[in-house]
Amino acid sequence: MTAVKEIKEVVTILFAGDSGDGIQLTGGQFTDTAALMGNDISTFPNFPAEIRAPIGTVAGVSGFQINFGSVEIFTPGDQCDVLVVMNAAALKVNLKNLKKGGVIIANISGFDKRNLRLAKMDEEYTIQDDKKLEGYKIHEVDVSKVTRETLKDSGMGTKSVERSKNMFVLGFLYWMYDRSLESTITFIESKFKGKQDLIDTNIQVLKAGYNYGETCEAFPTQVEVKPADIEKGVYRNIIGNEAAAIGLIAAAKKSGLELFYGTYPITPASDILHTLSKHKNFGVKTYQAEDEIAAICSAMGASYGGALGITASSGPGIALKGEAIGLAVSLELPLVIINVQRGGPSTGLPTKTEQSDLLQVMYGRNGEAPVPIIAAQSPTDCFDAAYEACRIAIEHVTPVFFLSDGYIANGSEPWKVLKGEDLPSITATFAPERKEEDAPFLPYSRNEKLARPWAIPGTKGLAHRIGGIEKENLTGNISYDPDNHELMTKLRQAKVDKIADFIPEQQLDNGNEGDKLLVLSWGSTYGVVKTAVKELREEGKSLAHAHVRYMNPLPKNLGALLSKFDKVLMPEMNNGQFVKIIRDKFLVPAIPYNKVQGLPFFTHELKDKITEVLNAK
Amino acid sequence: MTEETIVKSTEGKLAAKDYATDQDVRWCPGCGDYSILKQVQSVFAELQLDRDETVFISGIGCSSRFPYYMNTYGMHSIHGRAPAFASGLRSINPDLNVWVITGDGDSMSIGGNHFIHMLRRNFNMNVLLFNNQIYGLTKGQYSPTSEQGKVTKSSPIGSLDHPFNPLALALGADSTFIARSMDRDPKHMRALLLRAEQHHGTSLVEIYQNCNIFNDGAFFTFTEKETKGDTVLYIEQGKPLVFGANNDKGIKLDGFKPVIVDLKDNSANDLWIHDETDRVKASILTRFFDDPAKEGALPRPFGVFYVEQRDNYEDALIAQLNKSIEIKGSGNLDALLRGNNTWEIK
Ligand SMILES: Cc1ncc(C[n+]2csc(CCOP(=O)(O)OP(=O)(O)O)c2C)c(N)n1
Ligand code: SF4
Ligand SMILES: [Mg+2]
Numbered sequence: 001m002t003a004v005k006e007i008k009e010v011v012t013i014l015f016a017g018d019s020g021d022g023i024q025l026t027g028g029q030f031t032d033t034a035a036l037m038g039n040d041i042s043t044f045p046n047f048p049a050e051i052r053a054p055i056g057t058v059a060g061v062s063g064f065q066i067n068f069g070s071v072e073i074f075t076p077g078d079q080c081d082v083l084v085v086m087n088a089a090a091l092k093v094n095l096k097n098l099k100k101g102g103v104i105i106a107n108i109s110g111f112d113k114r115n116l117r118l119a120k121m122d123e124e125y126t127i128q129d130d131k132k133l134e135g136y137k138i139h140e141v142d143v144s145k146v147t148r149e150t151l152k153d154s155g156m157g158t159k160s161v162e163r164s165k166n167m168f169v170l171g172f173l174y175w176m177y178d179r180s181l182e183s184t185i186t187f188i189e190s191k192f193k194g195k196q197d198l199i200d201t202n203i204q205v206l207k208a209g210y211n212y213g214e215t216c217e218a219f220p221t222q223v224e225v226k227p228a229d230i231e232k233g234v235y236r237n238i239i240g241n242e243a244a245a246i247g248l249i250a251a252a253k254k255s256g257l258e259l260f261y262g263t264y265p266i267t268p269a270s271d272i273l274h275t276l277s278k279h280k281n282f283g284v285k286t287y288q289a290e291d292e293i294a295a296i297c298s299a300m301g302a303s304y305g306g307a308l309g310i311t312a313s314s315g316p317g318i319a320l321k322g323e324a325i326g327l328a329v330s331l332e333l334p335l336v337i338i339n340v341q342r343g344g345p346s347t348g349l350p351t352k353t354e355q356s357d358l359l360q361v362m363y364g365r366n367g368e369a370p371v372p373i374i375a376a377q378s379p380t381d382c383f384d385a386a387y388e389a390c391r392i393a394i395e396h397v398t399p400v401f402f403l404s405d406g407y408i409a410n411g412s413e414p415w416k417v418l419k420g421e422d423l424p425s426i427t428a429t430f431a432p433e434r435k436e437e438d439a440p441f442l443p444y445s446r447n448e449k450l451a452r453p454w455a456i457p458g459t460k461g462l463a464h465r466i467g468g469i470e471k472e473n474l475t476g477n478i479s480y481d482p483d484n485h486e487l488m489t490k491l492r493q494a495k496v497d498k499i500a501d502f503i504p505e506q507q508l509d510n511g512n513e514g515d516k517l518l519v520l521s522w523g524s525t526y527g528v529v530k531t532a533v534k535e536l537r538e539e540g541k542s543l544a545h546a547h548v549r550y551m552n553p554l555p556k557n558l559g560a561l562l563s564k565f566d567k568v569l570m571p572e573m574n575n576g577q578f579v580k581i582i583r584d585k586f587l588v589p590a591i592p593y594n595k596v597q598g599l600p601f602f603t604h605e606l607k608d609k610i611t612e613v614l615n616a617k
Numbered sequence: 618m619t620e621e622t623i624v625k626s627t628e629g630k631l632a633a634k635d636y637a638t639d640q641d642v643r644w645c646p647g648c649g650d651y652s653i654l655k656q657v658q659s660v661f662a663e664l665q666l667d668r669d670e671t672v673f674i675s676g677i678g679c680s681s682r683f684p685y686y687m688n689t690y691g692m693h694s695i696h697g698r699a700p701a702f703a704s705g706l707r708s709i710n711p712d713l714n715v716w717v718i719t720g721d722g723d724s725m726s727i728g729g730n731h732f733i734h735m736l737r738r739n740f741n742m743n744v745l746l747f748n749n750q751i752y753g754l755t756k757g758q759y760s761p762t763s764e765q766g767k768v769t770k771s772s773p774i775g776s777l778d779h780p781f782n783p784l785a786l787a788l789g790a791d792s793t794f795i796a797r798s799m800d801r802d803p804k805h806m807r808a809l810l811l812r813a814e815q816h817h818g819t820s821l822v823e824i825y826q827n828c829n830i831f832n833d834g835a836f837f838t839f840t841e842k843e844t845k846g847d848t849v850l851y852i853e854q855g856k857p858l859v860f861g862a863n864n865d866k867g868i869k870l871d872g873f874k875p876v877i878v879d880l881k882d883n884s885a886n887d888l889w890i891h892d893e894t895d896r897v898k899a900s901i902l903t904r905f906f907d908d909p910a911k912e913g914a915l916p917r918p919f920g921v922f923y924v925e926q927r928d929n930y931e932d933a934l935i936a937q938l939n940k941s942i943e944i945k946g947s948g949n950l951d952a953l954l955r956g957n958n959t960w961e962i963k
Binding site for chain 1: 670671685691694701702710937941944946948958
């Protein structure tokens, strides 16, 4: 039977189940296919904190949300249109994330007594009798059973059969959204290369899912989401952490420096290490140190030796690095420190997202120790921001913070493929050799950027000593002189402030000066703020949006720009951090709007808040 | 070599003083650190080591001021972390001659973790552990190597901590070169520094160093004429373990148990013959750690305890990169930016 086709602009699907159900893989495949079909997309995986959280329990539920459309997409979407649940716990956890009247696709083999017990639900529970589900469109499939039947002649063991059941669900959704199976078939062929039986069975189950959609009468309509009107060109899909890793490699290549990455594993930063360690043929040296302190110190040792030294962690590890960052400020060596933020304090919410380390990276050191900060705004911007952090570190000879967070680090979106030659140049300058008869070498002299010479060991005639004790201006010799200390403190600050001359001015992302309200955002809230402002402007509201990437130093014109608006609203996934800096620097009565749930803002929440602020006197 | 070139090289030869900086040395007069500085400079002159190719990296402590006094590259880093800086530097430039300078607090306390990991990784560098059994710079608190019951400013009625035995710890961490010397035996120290410099791997030299301000005489039983004969055992490759004021005592192994014997009744041929490559014997030797005041105490060994040839981390790191380039080809940025899965919007 040929189903009727319904056309939609945007669809949000949430896949949810046990970590072992292959949720992330299913979501990833659906994403790749949507991208290949020309949709704009944004995704958000939501992992449980424990790798092998008890099967079937609420704590073990893993999720993957994809928002795709024929229009521009900036967020993974608020509530979803379709909720796919592989077991009872997944439904229990995620029903609130489904739009009223939305579609539920439930694997009923995940609703047996055992699963209900594990989810701490009534053992007599059935979906049909659940009053809370009234008004939703529910489709139940016994995925385990149909997968078993599909593979009954394959000779596969029960375990392998169970494992391929996500392919059935994927196939079914491909039918629902009129997608091609091709990309996933290619994926299966390469993933199971050399294991023909697994290739055959997975493809068989995928097709069975698709055919099931076609033959079962439950869904009379297929939904079509047309390609989006995206700028022409070649695209790939990219996850934020992977983009950051590639940005670092690109910066090393363009600057001609060796890349040294000293780190200690921590969620959600580890994937940068995983990606980099796959690219050793770029001359990338990854070093898994014994702890975060050794990680940053090894990276500084590498920078001292003339490499692009990089270290990465999340809040807890950044706390450990604090003393060494102070030394980097004092030594004035290039260094990139990556903080992929997660919920805090302490271990906090390791797999969830938050923007609560801004004040930590801005001020969290002893003494006066200013460090430039760049914050990425989206998964693809992780590339640009990481690249820019390297540029500033190398050209201004300074440690630089690159801030990301779990949301954009794990989220993905399409990325227009770049060429190396399109990237801005990065110039690394080492202090030149010096002959005996030349003037003495002054390791703490400065150039027009106020950067000191990067004098690497092994350079003839430049032997000199550096350290964490206050240095005499120019010579770098130890100095306890009070005036010298004040001078050096001011010089280190001036050097960071000077960077403002080498970064772009702050632009409005949307709206105009003189609009009633400016929404000022930073970091990973970009997409959702952009969407909310765009939708409200389409409703005729007077508001603008500016998004800050350069957190320290701030763009030179930011203060003047802020003064053009009556009201400034600052949404942040923390208890109000950037707002403190803005109020402090510019004395504007910016209004904080905060969410500290380990989760990103929803567009509707933000629109409500903005509307409230606009309507207030 | 022609006669002319010989003349030139002697002319351009660096003396020990050429390795000193113009900075005033700020250690207390009489501090054992002076002697170590002097021997290092003299070894540098003897080997004519290149000042521009050498880097001294230290942590924090009196001893860690050392780099300021060497006319080479140097970094006075943060407390306990020098091994980590040195590891990163060696990973990037394996041509540099890297020396780590650390104290007993720096290496055994705050930097204990980096110390053991540095040893197991076996970067090719030299580590001088200035052991004065006290926190000198912070004005005299007990350290992880202070003897139990030590009375200091922070332990007025005696410290409770059982002390570390740094060389046993190093052996446990699979160090590939383990040696001990003392500030008051410059000749011995010099010979050991030369050996350390020649070893391809992390060479650990523990140096007993007198802090005449806060722990004066901590090692006098080993360093002073009156007592050293009976307390010090100089170990040399291939030689029997003989000690005593008149070289009249020796060490024999009874199974795994070392026993002191009188050479009047025993031939030197029956004694334990020192073999630096024997790990089991080295582990017994590092455990010669008795309080010298104790009745029947084993003498304290000085010399090279153990040497092993094992791959360096940095060599392996470079080999791995080269291998990866061999297999995948040198990384192509455009291909990396493009990835494996693209689509075109027309
Ligand atoms: C993070 C940190 N904690 C504490 C100190 C204070 N401190 C400086 S040196 C030192 C101990 C030094 O002892 P040791 O390493 O034995 O060196 P020595 O002075 O005896 O040569 C301490 C505790 C510091 N500089 N940094
Ligand atoms: S305090 Fe002790 S170790 Fe420090 S310089 Fe003085 S004598 Fe030497
Ligand atoms: Mg000490």
